[in-house]
Amino acid sequence: LSTSTHKLVWFRDHALRIQDNEALHTAITETDENGSIQPFYLWQSSAKDATYPNPVNTQTGGTARDVFTATALKSLNQTFHGNLAVGLLDSSPNECQATSIAKELVHICKSSNLNEIFYQRSYNDEVENVIAKELEKNGIDARVFSSYTLLDYENRQVPWEKIVLDDPWRSPLIPYVEYVQDTIEEEGLKPVLDIDDCSLKKASCADIALTCPCDVDELNEKVGITPGNTEWGKSIVKEWPADEISAQKALTNFLDSLEQKEDDDAKKTTHLASLLSPYLARGLISPKQVYSGIKSVVKERDVGSIVRRICWRDYAYAVAKLFPNVVKGEPIRDGYDAVHDGVDLEEEEQQKRLDSWKEGRTGFPLVDSGMRELVATGYMPQKVRLACSTFLVEGLGLPWRAGMQHFAEFLVDYDEVINSNMWQNSACVGLDPYYMGMNYKRRQYWDKEGDYVRKWCPELTSLPDSIDIEVGKTTKTIDCLYEPWACPPEILEKCEIELGVTSRICDERQTRSDYFAKVRMERSKWPATKIDDKKRDFVQLGDIARIGMFTPRAIQLKRIRD
Ligand SMILES: Cc1cc2nc3c(=O)[nH]c(=O)nc-3n(C[C@H](O)[C@H](O)[C@H](O)COP(=O)(O)OP(=O)(O)OC[C@H]3O[C@@H](n4cnc5c(N)ncnc54)[C@H](O)[C@@H]3O)c2cc1C
Incomplete structure (x- = not known):
């Protein structure tokens, strides 16, 4: 057990929750009556999102997820009785986001004389490695947990070869979903971790040295950071209450709706949407909570479709690890350069x-x-x-x-x-x-x-x-x-x-026909080795396997070059 009396718990965009938060749970469990925890969050406006060159909407001044996240932070702060510290991350344009984050974490730990930090990692190995290395280099003990998917991919080797080669003409999606479900069936899921109100009293607002501290209640008002104070922002806030209770309510409402539709023929054809996606995306509910909720409440009913969709989420993350x-x-498929621009x-x-x-x-x-x-x-x-x-x-x-x-x-x-x-x-x-x-x-x-x-x-x-x-x-x-x-x-x-x-x-x-003609033209330049015997694109899955992937008939070639 750690000897440090004061522990930093870093909340991140994909896990803005108290319940089923292993990082928070562990920090609280390891804190005795003389110690305390300091929850904190580093705000990075999506204006500086490294993924896209300029994702900020000029009409609204920010993105919908900024509004949702800012509101979620308000609620998190209330749950911690006002003890959530928020800092604005000021990354330099020449520095990658992960480096800015890592530097700020080191700065906080060093200036506050703390050597232990608890957090939930993201799927992104590149980012996580930069952060982990920097913390290690500076002698800071990082206690890292993983919960963004149902299966823990940090401690598991996905048997891709078996998944794709068992039936190479299908998409890996279907066997992958089976793999996730079979694994859960065999190994079970870790129990959902509950945290009671009493434990949250261990949170205190220490004087931690954020480079650019920000009052969470003022966050919405800051021009250019979030458009929460515009009419559009307000409507998003109204549409999507961003707190854990609302996330649980969305799950319960969805399960109730399944029940009501049980005898309804329309159920077979209607896709029932759970409306859980914003809560899952920002981690106000964990995939494990959703999965366990569905399984525990709806034992007799056919919940295959929603369970599959939660497993698709895992699949998307598994694909992002491969690519x-x-x-x-x-x-993912190469050889289409000329058609990316339409x-x-x-x-x-x-x-x-x-x-x-x-x-x-x-x-x-x-x-x-x-x-x-x-x-x-x-x-x-x-x-x-x-x-x-x-x-x-x-x-x-x-x-x-x-x-x-x-x-x-x-x-x-x-x-x-x-x-x-x-x-x-x-x-x-x-x-x-x-x-x-x-x-x-x-x-x-x-x-x-x-x-x-x-x-x-x-x-x-x-x-x-x-x-x-x-x-x-x-x-x-x-x-x-x-x-x-x-x-x-x-x-x-x-x-x-x-x-x-x-x-x-x-x-x-006409446009569709022009588009497909352009795609066919591009494919006609490919060597025969890029296309399988069913005229589909070959895709290389890392160093695991090369598989023929679904390719719409409209872009398949009648004759393939030798
Ligand atoms: C072009 C395009 C872009 C999309 N962008 C996003 C996005 O940015 N964020 C996002 O969460 N979903 C995205 N989706 C997937 C899907 O449309 C949404 O997850 C879903 O509509 C959300 O509504 P729901 O929560 O009611 O979903 P439900 O149908 O009730 O599904 C439950 C949960 O399963 C997961 N899920 C559902 N469909 C998929 C899928 N195809 N791949 C991976 N996980 C899935 C989601 O977490 C979802 O909340 C996108 C789909 C398309 C076609």
Whole structure:
């Protein structure tokens, strides 16, 4: 046991919680009645996010996750009875983020005469190694714990070879999820760690030497740090209460909704969203708490789908360990350099299309609904994210990284690992067959009754669901709500819908065809060794294996070069 009477507990973006926080739990357990703990957090505005060159939205002054994090800190501070110390991290532009963090930690420990620090590590080995080395070099004892995923990847060798080679024609995702579930079944999960109010009294506000201390209550007011004091910021705060009780409530509500829908046939086709993502992303709830919660409450019910989704999270992190540069926007599949920038467009046209996508006025109702919901609430359901991202790439012919960056600014659940993985999948340069094609016109796919589009595109509310029109000897059904451009003019007029509002920003079918032609052209330059005997891209998984990955038929080549 440590002899130090005062212990530093460093709270980080992926674990802003008290419960099931091993670092905090251990520090408290090892502190006797004469000692105390000092919880602290280092704020780094996403303005300085190293992942993207300039992720700060100019309209809002910050990102949705900044707002959420700032609110979560307020709540954390209240739980610690005002004893959470917050410092602003001032990283120099020439220094990597990890180095700035490491230097500040050393500064805090040295100036406060403390030699022990407890924290939850992130998935990012590069960052963690820099921090750990610097602490070690300075004689500071780092007590590091890991809980960002269900399985502890720091102490486990993932059997990738077995996972991918057992069935090399599938995506690793499916066998990976099985692997996570089987491992939990065999080994069990560590118990969830509870902390009572009494233990929290061990937290005190020592005089720790933060380089740039910041009052947590004033954080929201600081211009340029977080837009919490703008109307937009306030609406995000209202939409997403950022505290642990709300996270638990989201889980309970979700479990209740599963129960209510048990006998409902719609359950089979409706994707039930838990709305847990912001809480998981900022660690207000741990994946273990979610998994255990589901398993303990819903024993008899089919919870396979939600359990699988929690395991997808693990998968995304496991992929990021194999391909660390995925979060920096480096594609997993190589050989697509010429297509990362989309189809060939004039700069002005490209900007026009991008703005229309961001602002939800492309003229494609499902896409516009999703993009409007994103900006208004910081959230978008999974299937709509897939539709909007694929549409940006294929329907608008725009660079996928521009879409990824926009999501990084506006998603309240922004998770650099999941976001970058999923954008790569939408651009077909990632590791999975998440590819959904151009699904933006398929109401069955997501929004059977059309409620979603009617909510976010109120200008279309008066349109009938569908109409039948005679084309020669056949009858054609037009989905007016999802394809307003295909509506006969008299219907549009009757519904008082101006074509200007609903006309499409571009001919998406032409763009898609141009885009695929460009991709095929790029692939035609590849040597035959890059493509497997099923015409799919070979992807090298580290030094483990080379596997043929799902490749959409539209970009497969009829003949492959020798
Ligand atoms: C282009 C694109 C970008 C995305 N960016 C993010 C992001 O930045 N942050 C994020 O949390 N999710 C992201 N997702 C994944 C997914 O859309 C969200 O996790 C989900 O919609 C969140 O809603 P929920 O909590 O109700 O999810 P549920 O469907 O209830 O799932 C429960 C949890 O499982 C995890 N999960 C669900 N889907 C995935 C997935 N595909 N990959 C990994 N984990 C998953 C999440 O933690 C989620 O909260 C993205 C998806 C796409 C297509």
